[in-house]
Amino acid sequence: MSAPTAWTVESVRRALTAKQISARELTDEFFRRIGERNPELNAYLALCPERAYAQADRIDRQVARGASLPLLAGVPVAIKDVISTAGIVTTCGSRILQNYIPPYDATAVTRLEQAGAILLGKTNCDEFAMGSSNENSAYGPVRNPIAPDRVPGGSSGGSAAAVAAGLAVIALGTDTGGSIRQPGALCGIPALMPTYGRVSRYGLIAFASSLDRIGPFGRTVADVAAALTVLAGEDANDSTCARTPVPDYTAELHKPVQGMRLGIPKEYFGAGMDPAVRQRVEQAIQQLAQLGCTIEHISLPHTDYAIATYYLVATAEASSNLARYDGVRFGFRAPAASLAEMYRRTRGQGFGQEVKRRIMLGTYALSAGYYEAYYLRAQKVRSLIARDFAEAFRQVDLIVTPTSPVPAFRLGERTSDPLQMYLADIYTVTGSLAGLPGISVPCGTTPEGLPVGLQILGPHFEEARVLRLAHAFERASGFSS
Amino acid sequence: MSIRREDVLRVAELAHLELSEHEVQLYLQQLDSILRYVEKLNELDTEAVEPMAQVLTASPAEADPLREDLPRPHTAGEHVLRNAPEARPPYFRVPKVIER
DSSP states (O other): OOOOOOOOHHHHHHHHHTTSSOHHHHHHHHHHHHHHHHHHHOOEEEEOHHHHHHHHHHHHHHHHHTOOOOTTTTOEEEEETTBOOTTSOOOTTOGGGTTOOOSSOOHHHHHHHHTTOEEEEEEOOSGGGOOSSSTTOTTOOOOBTTBTTBOOOSSSHHHHHHHHTTSOSEEEEEESSSTTHHHHHHHTSOEEEOOTTSBOOTTBOOSOTTTOEEEEEESSHHHHHHHHHHHBSOOTTOTTSOOSOOOOHHHHTTSOOTTOEEEEEGGGGSTTOOHHHHHHHHHHHHHHHHTTOEEEEEOOTTGGGHHHHHHHHHHHHHHHHGGGOSSSSSSOOOOOSSHHHHHHHHHHHHSOHHHHHHHHHHHHHHSTTTTIIIIIHHHHHHHHHHHHHHHHHHHOSEEEEESOSSOOOBTTSSTTOHHHHHHTTTTTHHHHHHTOOEEEEEEEEOTTSOEEEEEEEOSTTOHHHHHHHHHHHHHHHOOOO | OOSOHHHHHHHHHHTTOOOOHHHHHHHHHHHHHHHHHHGGGGGSOOTTOOOOOOSSOOOGGGSOOOOOOOOOOOOOTTHHHHTOSSEETTEEOOOOOOOO
16 A cells, blocks of 8 residues: 555645645545545544535635635544534443534634634544553554554544544544553654643543643644644633643744753663663664753652552542433433432443443542542642652753653553553653643654654643754654654 | 452442442452552652642632633533433433432
């Protein structure tokens, strides 16, 4: 199979402006590619051609008029299925929302479309974004386009696979403990988790509210920056969305990186790391030094406690957020003679194994007699983890680590032991707990040809700095997809 | 075992989850191993540490995060009932409520 044309935000704009292709033809091309590859990859759960062509025609009329085009004019995008889309089935990868049709659009979706993006459809994910391999979807796993016998990572596996396979130019994912960055690493594309509160979550179906973020995947760092410029900023419908001013992230990309101080935390290079991953990441750090950055070895002493902290905080919040799925107002309902029985059966049959496991763990951690020992203690350790980062960022501008300790693993290889699956999030949950922005950028492949990701973490609201280093690395390394 | 079968049944009851016997066994094992893992948090002295109550410390831009509280039309209206498994507008319908 010939490699698909690697469309980017910039090349779409040039082709539309030069009238080499119409937005309608471009949309046709993407639906044709999806028709060819999606039966194997299972990246999309639903397509919305009517909405896509209506938007394409709007863009074509703007081109015909010679109007100035909005930032993402004609850019085909995919939306993770935990983000609400008016009139388009939104399942969260769960049986319990099998027929759910949201009455409104998430703010992130509205902003993409207002910027001219063409919405192609909804992407597969782990059920309620709970998982690291996309194998927890009620609608079947997603396959990694680089190696179809392997997972794409998770939970935003469908979004990552869609962009990596050329079935969308930009895709939205969500990150609670690594669910954007890890699949970005495993599929070999840039993937950004913005600062907590940077992007509105209105219309995002909640998993863990003190951790959840929406962020973009793209084929290049520049595309991720363009998407963030559109997505970021305050929203009257989300009181947790920050008012901090939004810079033009694209304009910030080209500022120099010379003299940047980069922290390399020793705790992120311990046991359990695949040797090929280690080699690629160490090489990437040398390349960053060659770009004129100063490499400083630092310590984030509470790193080893992050997985335990994360799985208590996230499951406690999930057990509360998922209480709303009771068969009364939306989604699946199991037949039963009484209301209480209806709740139990609906939830027992509607949720998958991992979701039930996390509801059980979270309910236990919050229950009388255990709250202080588990949830409260975890929130205290979370303060310590956040403090580690705050102290580190007094010495360094950015922190550089691997994104995932391992490259893409085989389907079914890790499903039997949930704890082992949780440990795969070791390098990503820390930034989640501390509310920091972080990106994963490709930094080469293993000898088997599997992508490796480099994670760059920054202080709160310093996405511009994170993106700038990622962009400089991408250009210098030539690992852009 | 740090968790007993009765605990699993009690938590399932609290969470309104009907579990099969197989699931009770499975979660007993798995929750036990996860809970033993998270006990590593006890290694730390957290006596004097404040629990993290919010993710971002207030910057001047975030000092007043609330918008003006003004009534606005609710546009979702009848769409809301369309997703109901069973409805008799303007109500959701549920099975008979019986004292548990």
